Every structure is written in structure tokens, then in C-alpha cells.
Amino acid sequence: MRLLPSPTKVSWHEGTFRLPAPLPVRSGGPSARLLAERLLTAAGVTTTGDGGPGVDFRRDASLGAEAYRLVVSPAGIAISAGDDAGERWAVQTLLQLLPVQVHGPGPMAAGDLVVPCVEICDRPVFSWRGSMVDVARHFLPMSGLLLHLEVMAAHKLNVLHLHLTDDQGWRVPIAKYPRLTEVGSWRPGTLPGHQPPPDENDRDDFPQHDGVRHGGAYTVAEIRSLVARATELGITVMPEIDMPGHMEAAIAAYPQLGACDHVQHPRTCFGVSHHVLALSDQAVEFCRDVLDEVMELFPGSPIHIGGDECPAEEWYDDPVSAATMAAHGLTSRAAAQAWFERQLVSHVRATGRRIVAWDEVLELGAPEGVTIMVWRDAAAIAEAARRGFEVIAAPAKYTYLDYGQYDGDAQPLTIGGPVPLAQVAGLADQLRQPTDNNELLLGGQLQLWSEYVRTWARAEYQLWPRGSALAQQLWAGEVGEAGTLAGLGRHLARLTAMDINWCREPLAGTKS
Ligand code: TNX
Numbered sequence: 001m002r003l004l005p006s007p008t009k010v011s012w013h014e015g016t017f018r019l020p021a022p023l024p025v026r027s028g029g030p031s032a033r034l035l036a037e038r039l040l041t042a043a044g045v046t047t048t049g050d051g052g053p054g055v056d057f058r059r060d061a062s063l064g065a066e067a068y069r070l071v072v073s074p075a076g077i078a079i080s081a082g083d084d085a086g087e088r089w090a091v092q093t094l095l096q097l098l099p100v101q102v103h104g105p106g107p108m109a110a111g112d113l114v115v116p117c118v119e120i121c122d123r124p125v126f127s128w129r130g131s132m133v134d135v136a137r138h139f140l141p142m143s144g145l146l147l148h149l150e151v152m153a154a155h156k157l158n159v160l161h162l163h164l165t166d167d168q169g170w171r172v173p174i175a176k177y178p179r180l181t182e183v184g185s186w187r188p189g190t191l192p193g194h195q196p197p198p199d200e201n202d203r204d205d206f207p208q209h210d211g212v213r214h215g216g217a218y219t220v221a222e223i224r225s226l227v228a229r230a231t232e233l234g235i236t237v238m239p240e241i242d243m244p245g246h247m248e249a250a251i252a253a254y255p256q257l258g259a260c261d262h263v264q265h266p267r268t269c270f271g272v273s274h275h276v277l278a279l280s281d282q283a284v285e286f287c288r289d290v291l292d293e294v295m296e297l298f299p300g301s302p303i304h305i306g307g308d309e310c311p312a313e314e315w316y317d318d319p320v321s322a323a324t325m326a327a328h329g330l331t332s333r334a335a336a337q338a339w340f341e342r343q344l345v346s347h348v349r350a351t352g353r354r355i356v357a358w359d360e361v362l363e364l365g366a367p368e369g370v371t372i373m374v375w376r377d378a379a380a381i382a383e384a385a386r387r388g389f390e391v392i393a394a395p396a397k398y399t400y401l402d403y404g405q406y407d408g409d410a411q412p413l414t415i416g417g418p419v420p421l422a423q424v425a426g427l428a429d430q431l432r433q434p435t436d437n438n439e440l441l442l443g444g445q446l447q448l449w450s451e452y453v454r455t456w457a458r459a460e461y462q463l464w465p466r467g468s469a470l471a472q473q474l475w476a477g478e479v480g481e482a483g484t485l486a487g488l489g490r491h492l493a494r495l496t497a498m499d500i501n502w503c504r505e506p507l508a509g510t511k512s
Contacts, residue, residue, distance in 0.1 A: 001482060003096050004468055004491040005156055005475030007122035015074045017053070019098075019113035022046045024054025028079070030232060031087035032057060034153075038095060042106040043113055055079065055094075057087060067123035070094060072115050086123075088234040089156050093120060096154075100490065103154065104497040125477035126431075128392050130159035130238075130445025131467065133459070134402075136166035136249075137270065137450040139185070139216040144456030145226055151464075151498060153233040155471035160230060161238045161304065161445060167248035167267040167275070171217045172239065174293050177254065177286070184253035184266060186215035191269040193413065204275070209268040223297050238356070239298045242306025243287050244277040244340045250286075251275055257283045259314035259321050270451045272309045279321035279336055284343050291348060302354035302371070305344055307361045310337055338364040345370055356392065359384065371442070375400075378433040385440040393444035398427040399470060401462045402449040410506035412461075414452050424466045425483030428473040446470045457501045464495055464502035 003010070023039065025032045025047040032047070035055065039045040053076040063069065063082035068090035071078045077094065081087040097115045101108040131152055133140065145160070152160060164172045170184035189209035196208075218226075230237045249266040251258035259278040267273055277283040291303060312333035315321040321336075330336040341357070345367040348355045357366070359374040362384055366372065372384040373392045384391045393399075401424075403417030411418070431444065446467050453459050465488055472482040481487030485505060495502045 001472075001480065001488055001491045003093060003120075004482060004488070004494075005124075005472045006480045006482075007093065007120045008476070009121040011119045013073070013117040013119065015117040017072050017074055017076060017115050017117065018111070019045065019115070020053060021110040021113075022048045022050075024048055024050045024052050026054065026056045028055070028057035028087060030084060031079075031091045034088065034232070035091045035094065038102065039113070042102045042104060043108045043110045044106065045110050045113065057081070064123060065127065067121075068093075070118070070120040070122070072097065072118050074117065077115065085158070085234050088153070089122070089124075092154055092156060093122065096494070100494045100497040102497075103494055104499065124156065124475045126441070126443030126474050128159055128443030128445070129157045129471065129474040130161050130392065130394075130443070131157050131463075132161040132163060132240075132394070132445055132447045134163040134166070134448060134450040134453075135171050136163055136242075137168050138454045139169060139171060139214070140450065140453070140459060141456055142218055142222045142226065144459060146229060147456070148459075148463075149226070149230050149233055149235055151500060152235055154494070154498070155468060156475050157471050158234060159236050159238055159302075159445065161240060163240045163242065163449075165241050165249060166246045167273040168270070169215050169217075169266050170249040170253070172223070172241075172294065172297070173217055173220055174290050176289050176293065179253035180250060180290075181217040182253070184249040185217040186213060187249075187266040187268050188213055189268050190214055195269050195271055203269070204263060204267070205265075206269050215266070220297065227298060236301050237298055238302045238304055239294050240304035240306055240356075241287070241290055241294060242308065243344070244279075244283070244337065245308065245310030246273070246306060247277045248273045248275045251277070254286070257286055259318035272311060274311045274313055276310055276312075276314055277340070278318055279315055279324040279330075279340060284340065287344050288347050291344065295348070295351060295353065300353075302356050303348050304356040304373070305341065305348070306358060307337070307341060307364075308358035308375070309360070312336060334364040337361075338367070342367045362387070362389075373445075375447075378430040381430070381441065382433055385438070388440070390440050390442055392442050393427070393431055394447055395427070395430055395444075396447075398424055398430060399444065400447050400449065401466050402447070402451065402453065405462075405466060405503055406506050408506065412452075412458070414462075415449065419466070421466055421469055421485065422483055424469050425473075425479040427470060428478050431473070431477070443474055444470070445474075460501040461503050464500050465492060466503075468495070 036047040055077045060080040066085040068081040068086035079090040189211045356371045371390040403419040404414035469482040
């Protein structure tokens, strides 16, 4: 595809405009800086505020959120937008009109910066176009996340959801609880391959783990620089602190928070852990404190509080949790988890932030005002909307990019699958399922869980080009030509120019 995501309306015209060097760029603010950065890196071209044919930015209040108009004529380039976001996406489209090498490290000849004449009117179908990255199961480097922001922006994706904590590791520094990163971010090893059957989810450790200590956490400075770059690119970074399940790493650091007394270290295997936070005032207070610091680290962002896969066996055995259940009349797992979550939802909501949780909370009688992130199917999306909740679609069958993409042993080990490109192409149909409350569907996102993703190169391999097909659908509301490698065509050359380790079709008979 020449332009991905495909714009709402495109009319191609005769002729071209060759970018002069230096390039006059008038107004534009942060978006003009993005254009200048890229042209300088790829082609050594500088920009100036002088007169003459160049790029003119203009505000047009009649254009809606994120919308823009881009007109290229032999006389120059005119961009109008209603807001900063629209201007930024116009710049991304302009870059896609240039030769694909403009996305690379350069050098390309300044004389090759030629744009075809065209008139484009464009706006997204969905306002939430996200990419989730799990940095907890394997600690993924900040350099990878910074690269990911650039690639997300090129796809007009606007939310980076960071899954920062899980049973296997805690990646965000919390000043009040230093052991979260000192102890909770390191595990003594990782189970290689798939968990052997039976799936002994209550096990703390598997003696067969590889004995390679794994872990790490980001620094405050790293997080601040990630958020700063994201802001420049028009991307919101949403942190997730998964609770009250998926908390074994925190329990290893502060055993008094748990509902059992034998967690020694963050988990060395995967699956659903039975070691969860106790139903105690102390555990609720801990979560509140953590969320307070997280809200400070990620100013203004939505806050995700997890809520998925929380087994309740320990709550019945642990005297403190059992006493809480008795005191508050909590007679089921659902009621008990709802008691926990309600307190944190009201705490975050009081700050005016959007609060997001996985769709399990629907069964629990989700607290009012929560945005539901649905990992199940279209029926669950419709159900959440029917009940009046705002919804973000993350259906596993279409958006879980940790699953393999091709059948056969030429592909590396994954959690399961495959989820081929052609299947990912079905997301838009899911999002079109009729609901009474379509305006409650904010959009959707791609998911990269990292049980089997140990390096950033592997992350890229899982993310692209399936992520391109998803970005297309979230922006344009339909898959267009993005559902096949042949249809993606030129966009694949763009991914190559960006030096992304995207997943090529395996050659028959090869083994990796
Ligand atoms: C389900 S769906 C999970 C994750 C796993 C993932 C693996 C959901 C919210 N939780 O904990 O990593 O499956 O595909």
C-alpha cells in the first residue's frame, strides 16, 4: 500500500513537487519539528522559515479531532488541521508520499525528495488506536520502546499501553517501595519452552528453569524521556499495574502483601499464578500508593489496573482475607475482587483520570466509569457497551501478536497460534458488529505479551506486519489491501527502510 493507513479521501493529480533544500516550513509548531528532524536525518535537508515554495501549515477549526487536509501542487504543500494531532498525522502522510528511504537512517540524495501532486482529506474512524507491550514477562529495553514510538507514529497509532508489572517481574520504580525493583524485578531463571503438563499453576518454581537470572527495571529518567518523546509524536503512554492477581513479583518483594507465605522470588514460569494480593487494607493501601507515584510518572494518562485472571483459592485459606470477606459480606470470588477494585477505581477517578481494566471486571459488577478493555470477542464488546461502559477492543483472536503467524517449524516458539495476517484482517468486521451504543467503542489495540519474546528484535518480528494491518483497520475502519503481504506491498518496503525485523513469509523447508 502506498499510504498506510489509507486516507478517507485521496485524489491524485498530474505533476510533482520537488522539495527545495533548505525547505521553507511556515508555522506548524511541534509537527514542523518532526518533519524537520526526519528530513535532516534521512537527507541532510534543513528547514527555514523563509518565503518561496515549501510547506505551509494552517489551522482550520472546521476540521474535527485528528483530522487534516493535505494538498500537494507544483507550487508547494499546504496542510490544514484542527489540532496538533491532525498536523502530526499530516506530516506522517507527507513522509509516506516521499520515497520509502526517507524513513531510514540516510543518506539519500536531497534531490530525490519528490512528492506527487495529490489532495487528501483524512480523519480516523476510532480515537483509541493502541499498542500494548508486556515488558514484565521479559524485560524489554528502553531503546526498543523508543524505536517503537517512531514506528507507531508512522502507523498513526496513538496509545502505548505498557504492561509494567506481572508475576515474573516489576519494571517501574516506586520510591516508597524500593524492594519492588530491588527484589521484584529479578527472577532466578525462566522455564524454557512450554510449561510441561500438567499445568501446575500453583507452583512457585520449576526446578527445570534455565538458571539464567533475568530482569531489570526502568529508571525514572528513562520513563520521563519515553513520555517526553511520546508527547512530541502525539502518543499517550498508558501504564498498567495489574492487580489483585498477577502480583507475585510484588509479593516476593513484600511478602506481607500476599495471601500466602511462601513466595521466594518472582515467578520462573508462566500461566496463571494462584499467588495473589491478600484482601487486606494494607494491600489496598499499597496499590493506592503505587498508583499515586505512577500517576506522577505518567502525567495526565489513563491508568490501567489490570483485573484479569485472579484465582481466589488463597482468599479462603488466608485468615486476613477470610476475615475481610466475612466483615464485608463478600460471599463470592467476584464480590471479593470487586471490593478490592472499587476502592482503587474511586481513588484514581477522583483525580479525573480515565481508568481502564480487563473485561473480567464485567463479571464482577464493574464499577461505574471504568473503561473496559475486552480481550474476548465481539459479543463481549457488545455486552460491555450495552451495559453503558466505554470499550477498547483487544480481542485475542485478532490482536494477540504474541501468537505465531505461520504454521510449521520454521517459526520460532510462541505461546500458540498461528494468528496469520489474514485472520488479523478480520478485526474491522468484529468492530462493526451492531451494538446499541456504537459511540462507546473508543477503538482497539494490538497486544504483544512477552512470555516468549526475549529481545526487541523478536518483538518487532511478532508485531509487524500484522500490526500494520491492525493500524489500518483502527484508522480507516476497514482492512483495504492490508490483509495480505502482496496488498501491503510498498508498505513492507517502508518497514524495511525503517530497519524493522518484520516477519517475512518462511521459505518452504527452512528451519530457524
Ligand atoms: C492472557 S487476556 C493474558 C496474559 C497472557 C496472555 C498470553 C489477559 C488480560 N491476560 O496474562 O500473557 O494471555 O497470550
